[in-house]
Amino acid sequence: MGLGLLASRLIRPQKTAARTLLLRSIVTKPELQSPEPATAPQPDPTPDLPPRTPLAGARVHFPNPEDAIEVFVDGYPVKIPKGMTVLQACEVAGVDIPRFCYHSRLSIAGNCRMCLVEVEKSPKPVASCAMPALPGMKIKTDTPVAKKAREGVMEFLLMNHPLDCPICDQGGECDLQDQSMAFGSDRGRFTEVKRSVVDKNLGPLVKTVMTRCIQCTRCVRFATEVAGVQDLGMLGRGSGEEIGTYVEKLMTSELSGNVIDICPVGALTSKPFAFKARNWELKGTETIDVTDAVGSNIRIDSRGPEVMRITPRLNEDINEEWISDKTRFCYDGLKRQRLNDPMIRSSDGRFKIVSWHDVLAVVAEIALQVKPEEIVGIAGKLSDAESMMALKDFINKMGSNNVWCEGNGPSPNADLRSGYIMNSGISGLENADVFLLVGTEVIQLTFLICLGWNAWIIAVMSFTFCYFFAYELVCCFYDVLNLFFAFMFCTPFCTFSLPLCLIFCLMKCQPRVEAAMVNARIRKTVRGSNAKVAYIGPPADFNYDCEHLGTGPETLTEIAEGRHPFCSTISNAKNPAIIVGAGLFERSDKDAVFSAVETIAKNGNVVRPDWNGFNVLLLNAAQAAALDLGLVPESSQSIESAKFVYLMGADDVDLEKLPNDAFVVYQGHHGDRGVYRANVILPASAFSEKEGTYENTEGCTQQTLPAVPTVGDARDDWKIIRALSEVAGVRLPYDTVGAVRSRIKTVAPNLLSVDEREPATFWASLKPEVTQKMSSAPFDPAIKNFYMTDSITRASKIMAQCSALLLKK
Amino acid sequence: MATGAVAALRNMKVAGNSKSLEEARARVFDFFKLACRSLPSVMDIYNLDDVVTRSQLRSAIASQIRKNSHVTNTKVIDMLLFKGMEELGNIVEHHKQRHHIIGQYVLGKDGILQDLSPKDEGSSDFLKNFYSGNYF
Structure with a gap:
């Protein structure tokens, strides 16, 4: 017997309690x-407590x-x-x-x-x-x-919690698992049969295993308070208590994915992620979302070269801890329709794979053949600042100045930064007490109304206190179908308290489209401080009380000239906020519309030294940085005369007017709309694969980090342009990403102060008078389909399912 | 022929340390001759006749050896020789497959891309790196 063994015997405590029971009793x-x-028995607090x-x-x-x-x-x-x-x-x-x-x-x-x-x-x-x-x-x-x-x-x-952790998607990141390990007993005394609950269908995004639910009601509270949809609720009492939709209904919120994060157990999990990976196999990369202009902070979880899921990251100033469904579930688009090799369209119209060497030689040769003013460069919605800088430098060195970013319209105002960013800041919106939304659909909600009427219906309904077998059931029914079901369902059992409030049901159904996180912020403000919201634009559906003032510029003129009753609301407000949608950038009478809004801002005292309530809500991740870098076309008619078009991920440009003999180069990561017309394809990396700088709609600069390697033979955007410039004989003077950034520093230094919001310095009072006349055309919806706005989301199968199921007209 | 080459390689002993640079040099030549002698069987085993000639393979081996021509430390040369011998043994004993041989000795390191034409001589390091990959 070794000495160590002897020693350990000595150290081991002697058994003091004699075993009296042969059978082990089940005790705590x-x-x-x-x-x-x-x-x-507690003595007074010990003074030598370590500071916590x-x-x-x-x-x-x-x-x-x-x-x-x-x-x-x-x-x-x-x-x-x-x-x-x-x-x-x-x-x-x-x-x-x-x-x-x-x-x-x-x-x-x-x-x-x-x-x-x-x-x-x-x-x-x-x-x-x-x-x-x-x-x-x-x-x-x-x-x-x-x-x-x-x-x-x-x-x-x-x-009543099932013992299915081995097949549960929450396994490894489950609060119940962790806390039962930390605080639970090592044995249970329950020997009866566990209850089971029918699973609910919440749509294509959220998978439910309701037996696992512990009735914490976080999801119900989230849906009601943050998302603003009364879809989820608690039914039953005691062991029969369960979470569900009151009637068979999908969860129609653009924030519905967040219930996956807040569910402490595996009752609500991600449907697309189901059984795909375990959380301990995943590598997390903290990066930025680019599917809208909010720049939500996200974590991309990847396994090897594959993005497995996207989860939100805490950022109090931007997205708090929520992200929209588009941000969360667009990732399967990163695996489909990818461009992985340089290609040239041959004479039979098919693309042929060629080497980088050959493709750059072809592109450079053609670019040098056309006249400088016939060269056009268009940056796409998802472009980062580095590549836009390189594109602008390249096009300028080729002798042209026709370079812009799609979505910014034919004649963007890039001179005054206050004219295109959200001056209040996203978190600053919480201080506002009156909102005027002009031509923007931060808002809007899908409702599955299939009635064939063309006007909007005003349904009168209320918070109905139903006493259902002595169960309290607090429901709020928002649409007509539900109203109908509510009557069918509740009438035999419940007493109604009659109308307390008016709820508008709208026929033109669209989801809250432009910036779901900004909308969530406005909703939070409305809930917290009873702020008033009014909007001018196409009829839309809001998840908070909101007044529809009109559909077009004439209402705007009325307010600007002080003839509208809403003027007094603005002037009486302490911190009024005007939010203008960037969809207006595309209008030909944009300057007149903006000057009307500025008049309202001036009359309503919206811009003061201590409060700037003039906000532009941009649509795309690239817009703000593009305007900061001065991507402004020389002439708005340049497409019509173009002979060489360089599309850097631009898919939504109208190429109808482009001459047939124009040579189109598409540099991008997805075979989307831009590729149909392209003569040459240069494969680039997506936002999950590169290090890029983005500026969000409030002017906050953030950077993406590469989570996965590039696909196939793709290259980073700015590197492609840098290489092309050398082949074309107009070599750009930067070889590293750091060098590109120092070039950016000379143009827009705010793009280098990462994670900081750079407010605009000058206010638009310096602007010249506008002579343009406003047209009477009503404001159009800027986004047709919330779930499919760019090349990544259009390639995503999950987003296609969402638009099919949740956007029923 | 194949069996003879295999037997010859089997009988090769791992040599002791070279005492001088001359001895190491002689061993390198012996190794090169051995490799050249096993080439006919290698071409036979891996069916290489339609993709490459014997002289091309010979020059591939020679270039692999020349790559280390700057080495003067006898210990390092012995180590490299040992590795070469091991590689040769693996090839001759059919421990590799056809595409290994083609990839390593027929196409070479940047044979597949073959992007570097004489025109690129004047191009920058950036462009050369760009053609070879995204990460540099």
Whole structure:
């Protein structure tokens, strides 16, 4: 017997308790058998407590310094503002309280009971998420009482939870799994049959396994409060309690994917991601979304060369912690329709694969043959700043100045930055109390109304308090079909309280299209501070109360000239915000429309030193940076006379007027619309594969990082242009991405201060008078299909399913 | 013929350290001769007659050796010889497949792309790197 073994025998504690029972009884941990309230024996807090750091960078903001109160968490004193809950106090003190139903961005439900803590002089453990912290409260999070309470709650939760973790998509990132390991008992006492719940069909994005649901109601609260759709609700009581849609209905929100993230268990998981990967196999890359102009912060989870899923990243100023469904589910478009080799269209109209060497030689030769003013370069919606800089430099060196970014219209205003960015900032919108939306559809919601009427219907319906077998059922029905079902369903059992509010149902159905995250921010403001919203534009559907003022420029003129009743609302408001849609950039009377809006802004005192409420909501990720870099065409008629067109990912340019003998080069990552007319294809990398700078609609510069390698023989956008310039004999003076950025620095230095919002300095008062007349054509919807706006989303199968199912006309 | 070459290679002993640069040099020549002698069987095994000639393969071997012509350390030369011997053994004993041989010795490192024409001599490093791949 070795010495080590002897030593370890000595060290091992002697068994003190004699085994009296032969059979092992099912009990909880012995030390939790008789938990004593920790009130009496606790000595006064030890002074040598190590200072704790608040959890996850939790910040305490004292709106009123005299309202600060002091509480003790595990003997450690913390100062918190009045009105904070016990759980928040614990977070400030650096103690993580287990929770399922509590979510900092949703209302407090207090129904999971996982966050029980012991409070001195309280007879029972208290649910910390719902209990306001009181001065001098002594909170104990680590005592036997608290531990036993958690263990008991955990046992109840696991009673009806299926044991299917091995086939559950949440496995590995499941709150229930983690917390049962940390706080649960090592055995259960439940020997009966587990309940099972019918799965609900929530559409093509969210997969449900309702048996796994622990009724935390986070998804219900998210749908009601953040997404603004009353689709989800709680039915039944006791063990029959379940989450569902009241009637058979898909979840028709453009934010529906977020319920996947907030679900603490595997009840709501991603349908496209189902059984595709395990979270510990994935490599996360923190990057930026480019499918709209918001620039939501995302994490791309990849496995090898494949993007497996996209999840949101916290950024309080931009997307908080939500992302739209387009952002989340467009990733399968990155694997389809990709261009992977340089190609030249041969005489029979088919593309032939050639080498980079040959293709660049061909392109350079043709570019040198045409006249300089016949050269046109168009940057696409998804272009990064580096490639746009290279494109502009290349086209300029070729002697032409016809270079622009699609979506910015024929004569964009690139001189005054305040005229094309969101001056309030996305988070700044929360301070506004009146919104006027001009020609923008931040908003709009799909509703599956299939009635054949062409006017819009005003349905009168209300929050109906139904007493359904003594169950409280708080429902809110928004559309006519539901209204009908509600009558069918509830009439026998319930009493109606009659109309409390008016709800508009609109026939022209479209989802909230232009920037779902900005819309969520406006909705948050409307909910939080009862801000008023009015809009001018095509009839749209909003998920908050909103006034439709008119459809076209005449309403705008009325407000500008002070003849409209809404003028007084603007002038009475403290922080009025005007949001102008970038769809107006394409109108020929754009300058007149913008000058009318500026008149409204001037009369309504929208722009002051302390508040700038004039906002332009851009549509595409590339627009702001393109205008900063000065991608402005010399003439608006350049397409008609072009002989050499360089499309850098531009798919939505109208090439109808292009002469038939024009030579079109398409540089991009997807075989989309631009390729149909192209003579040469240069494969480029998508946003998930390159390092690129993007500026979002509020003027915040952010960078993408490569998550996966490029496909096939593709190259980064700016490198292609740099190589082409050398072959064409007009070599651009940069060889590295750093060198491109220092070139950008000379044009738009704000594009180098990453993750910072650069506000515009001058206001439009410097602008010359506008002589243009406004046409009477009403504002058109800028986006026809929310789910398919660019080459990536148009290639995505999931987005196609969404538009087929959720955009029913 | 094939069996003879295999047997010859089997009988090759791993030589001890070269004592001088001359000895190492002689060993390199011996190795080259051995490789050249096994070429007919290699062409036979891998069916290379329609893609390459014997002299081309010979010059491929020679260029592989010349690539290390700057090495003067006898220990390094012995190590490289050992690796070459191992490679030769693998080839002769059919441990490789046809495309390995074609890829490594017929097409060569940048044979597939063959982008570099004499015209590119004056082009920048950036362009040369660009033709060979995206990551540089």
